[in-house]
Amino acid sequence: MAEPLYADRIEAVVIGTSAGGVEALLALLPALPAGLRAPVFVVLHLPRERPSLLVDIFGPKCAVPVREAVDKEPISAGTIYFAPPDYHLLIDDGPIVSLSDDEPVHHSRPSIDVLFESAADAFGPGALAILLTGGNEDGAAGVAAVREAGGIVVVQDPEEAYAPTMVEAALARGPVHHRLRLADIAGLLRGLAAEKRPVRD
Amino acid sequence: MTVSSFDIERRLLFDAIYLKYHYDFRGYAEASARRRVRTAMVRLECATVSQLQDRVLHDPTAFADVLDVLTVPVSEMFRDPGYFKALRERVVPMLRTYPSLKVWVAGCSTGEEAYSIAILLREEGLLERTIIYATDINPRTLQQAEAGIYDIARVPGFSENYRRAGGRAPLSDHYTARYGRAAIDTTLKRHIVFSDHSLATDSVFAEVQLVSCRNVLIYFKRELQDRALSLFHEALCRRGFLGIGSKESLRWSAFAQAFDDIAGEDRIYQKRDEDGRAALRRPH
Numbered sequence: 001m002a003e004p005l006y007a008d009r010i011e012a013v014v015i016g017t018s019a020g021g022v023e024a025l026l027a028l029l030p031a032l033p034a035g036l037r038a039p040v041f042v043v044l045h046l047p048r049e050r051p052s053l054l055v056d057i058f059g060p061k062c063a064v065p066v067r068e069a070v071d072k073e074p075i076s077a078g079t080i081y082f083a084p085p086d087y088h089l090l091i092d093d094g095p096i097v098s099l100s101d102d103e104p105v106h107h108s109r110p111s112i113d114v115l116f117e118s119a120a121d122a123f124g125p126g127a128l129a130i131l132l133t134g135g136n137e138d139g140a141a142g143v144a145a146v147r148e149a150g151g152i153v154v155v156q157d158p159e160e161a162y163a164p165t166m167v168e169a170a171l172a173r174g175p176v177h178h179r180l181r182l183a184d185i186a187g188l189l190r191g192l193a194a195e196k197r198p199v200r201d
Numbered sequence: 202m203t204v205s206s207f208d209i210e211r212r213l214l215f216d217a218i219y220l221k222y223h224y225d226f227r228g229y230a231e232a233s234a235r236r237r238v239r240t241a242m243v244r245l246e247c248a249t250v251s252q253l254q255d256r257v258l259h260d261p262t263a264f265a266d267v268l269d270v271l272t273v274p275v276s277e278m279f280r281d282p283g284y285f286k287a288l289r290e291r292v293v294p295m296l297r298t299y300p301s302l303k304v305w306v307a308g309c310s311t312g313e314e315a316y317s318i319a320i321l322l323r324e325e326g327l328l329e330r331t332i333i334y335a336t337d338i339n340p341r342t343l344q345q346a347e348a349g350i351y352d353i354a355r356v357p358g359f360s361e362n363y364r365r366a367g368g369r370a371p372l373s374d375h376y377t378a379r380y381g382r383a384a385i386d387t388t389l390k391r392h393i394v395f396s397d398h399s400l401a402t403d404s405v406f407a408e409v410q411l412v413s414c415r416n417v418l419i420y421f422k423r424e425l426q427d428r429a430l431s432l433f434h435e436a437l438c439r440r441g442f443l444g445i446g447s448k449e450s451l452r453w454s455a456f457a458q459a460f461d462d463i464a465g466e467d468r469i470y471q472k473r474d475e476d477g478r479a480a481l482r483r484p485h
Contacts, residue, residue, distance in 0.1 A: 071419045071446075072426070072453045084448045087419075090232035099448050100233040101416045102273050118232045121205075 006152060007192055010038050011126030012075075012091065014119045016112030016142065018045040018134030020162025024182060025058070025132075029080060031186035033193040034063040036078035038128070041069075041089060041119070043110045045134070048086040055082060071099040078193075083110035090118035106138040112166075116142025120149035127151035128192075130185060134166030143170040154178040154185060210250035211238050217254050222264060224338060225401040226271055228425030234271075241270040265341065272339040276313040277355065278372075279362035281447045284415070285321055286367045287467035292442050293325045296410055302331040303409040305436060307400060307429070308417030309335035312346030312385075312393075313359075317366075318413060319389045320375050324368070328392055334407060336398035347395045349385030351376075356383050400429040405436045412437060415468075416446040423453065430456040434472065443470045 017024055021044045032040065046052055052068060059066040062080060067073075069081040075095045083089035084099070088110050092098035098118070105111035112131070116139065119127040129146040131139045133156060147153050153176040158164035160181050170176065180188070211234065215226045226234065238250060245263060247253040256263040279285050296302055302322075306315040315335035322328040337343050351359075360372040376383040398406070400417070412433045418426045433443055434456060443460060445468045451457050460470035 069448070070452075071449045072423060073450070074453070087448055088233075090236075092230055092232040096453075098230050098232045099419045100236075101275055101419070101446075102233065102236065103275055114236065117236065121232065121235055 006128060006188075009126060010128045010152070010192055011123045012095075012119055013038050013040040013128045013130065013189070013192070014091075014115050014142075014146075015040065015042045015130045015132065016116065016134070016139040016166075017043075017132035018108075018112075018136060018138065018163070018166060020133035021045070022054075022057070023162065024156065026061070027182040028130075028132075028186050028189060029058055029066075030061045030063070031189050032062060032064050032078075032080070033190055034078075036064055036193040038192055039075050039077060040064075040080045041083075041091065041115055042080060043083045043089060043112045043115045045108050045110070045136075045138070046085050048109065050085065052082060052085050058082075069097045069099065071097065073097040083115065085110075088114040090114060091122040092118070093122065095122055106136050108136070108138045112139035113142040113145075117145040120145040120151060123149075123151065125150035128154065130154045130156075131167055131170050132156045132182075133161035133163050135163040136165060137169040139166050140169040140173050143176065144173050147174060147176070152177050154180060154188065156185065157181050207235070207250060210254070211235065214238065214250050214254045214257065217258055218264070218267075221258055223402070224268065225399065228401055228422050228428070229271075229420055230422050233420055237271050237273065241267045244270060268339055269341060272310075272337075272342065276310045277362065278313045278317045278359035279366045279368070280313070280317075280415070281467075282362050282365035282367075283467045284366075284444060284447065284469070285317060286365075287464040287469050288318075288444065289321060289325065289367055291464050291469060292411065293321075293327070295440075295442070296322075296327060297325075299410055300330065302327060302411075303407055304331060304333045304411045304413065305407070305409045305433075306333060306335040307398070307412060307414040307433070309337050309343075309346055309395070310339075311342050312349055312395070313351075314413060314415065315346065315393050315395075316349060316375075316385050316389060317363075319392055320363075320368075320372075321366075322392075323375075323389065324370070328389075331392055333393045334409070335393055335395045337395075338397065338399045338401075340397065343395050343397060347390075349390060351383050351385075353378055353381050353383050400432060401425055405432050407436065408438050409436050409441065410438055411442045411444070413444040415444060416449070418445060418449050427455045430454055430459075434459055437472045439472070440474065441472045443472070444468060445470070
């Protein structure tokens with residue numbers, strides 16, 4: 001499964017998670033290889049009133065740059081952008097980072113649906129959406145939007161998920177391309193940086 | 202990438218709204234505008250944007266409902282306490298030096314930000330010499346702002362923000378609670394002028410010492426953002442202050458060199474002096 005299936009195709013990776021998300025991301029983000037081309041956008045539901053420590057936690061562990069998103073920032077290749085607490089994170093035409101303080105979706109701001117839907121609009125078939133452990137239904141509509149736009153959808157195997165509700169809600173809405181354990185999702189992400197394979201070997 | 206039918210219809214909708222009602226959403230950031238238009242379609246039960254356009258053009262009430270969705274009135278008092286703390290510590294000492302003060306709260310929505318600043322200035326003994334201009338494009342939210350009545354359930358959140366912002370009294374000194382609502386002290390309102398103003402189409406109306414415009418520019422594309430910043434720059438007196446949202450930045454605007462960053466994370470800027478003008482890249 002860990003073949004570099006999508007290296008030529010994927011323009012952006014979007015990841016959504018909630019309960020149990022920090023641990024799941026610790027299994028994934030450090031797997032991202034230096035030389036990754038696609039930018040990576042992450043929504044993790046967090047308490048809104050405190051500044052996020054995600055950049056401090058993940059920065060030293062990752063081989064690629066890690067930043068908290070700032071509005072209108074031009075998107076850099078192979079960079080991880082975390083949604084700031086209390087803002088929705090979107091990908092805008094440019095592509096640039098865009099934030100909004102529109103009302104919460106599924107009681108969540110940032111919302112996974114909002115990020116995923118903007119990725120479907122901005123990248124269509126070039127979007128890779130990954131939905132992980134979580135205790136509510138945010139992300140299910142976003143996954144459907146990415147699928148309908150021709151993008152690739154990966155969900156964490158609900159049997160492995162700390163909280164399976166989020167993934168199960170997405171699965172209930174339609175098929176996904178891959179249902180994997182974290183170790184295999186990490187393998188898939190590593191493959192994204194693989195060099196293009198020659199047409200004939 | 203080819204333009205989707207949805208985006209074509211959305212542009213036509215914004216053209217229609219501009220021509221018919223003179224509200225200009227054409228410079229709004231695409232990603233959040235897409236989402237808001239989809240929300241409006243759900244709320245007005247329209248299957249396509251074209252249907253929504255039909256409703257908007259032939260039914261002013263439907264337009265008012267769409268305007269509510271497109272302008273999203275979400276705000277709270279003393280949001281981002283660090284910002285108000287920085288205003289108190291970094292800006293108020295300079296404001297004291299002026300015999301009279303004018304403050305512009307641009308995009309005031311339902312008024313929470315304007316009242317927060319009024320409370321802060323009152324506590325600093327400056328309100329008596331201040332006029333706060335609180336502007337927005339949505340007449341419904343302006344009416345709510347002027348009424349200054351909020352659901353009591355929101356007040357504990359406001360109070361907590363206020364305390365963390367360095368508030369000196371109980372917040373309840375500034376409102377009256379009754380029938381499940383909190384009504385803002387009317388003596389605060391005497392110093393606030395609520396009025397209709399569009400950052401997309403109107404011009405500067407006064408010289409001010411402080412502009413507070415938070416989480417408004419995030420909804421604008423860069424060109425419109427630069428237009429709004431040019432208004433602020435023009436409205437501000439020499440060495441006047443500009444406050445923006447905590448996740449907004451001037452860095453990618455045409456005005457990056459026109460202001461000094463004086464409060465870092467709290468996003469308060471000071472207009473650079475005249476000699477700084479050479480460094481200013483005028484948009485277009």
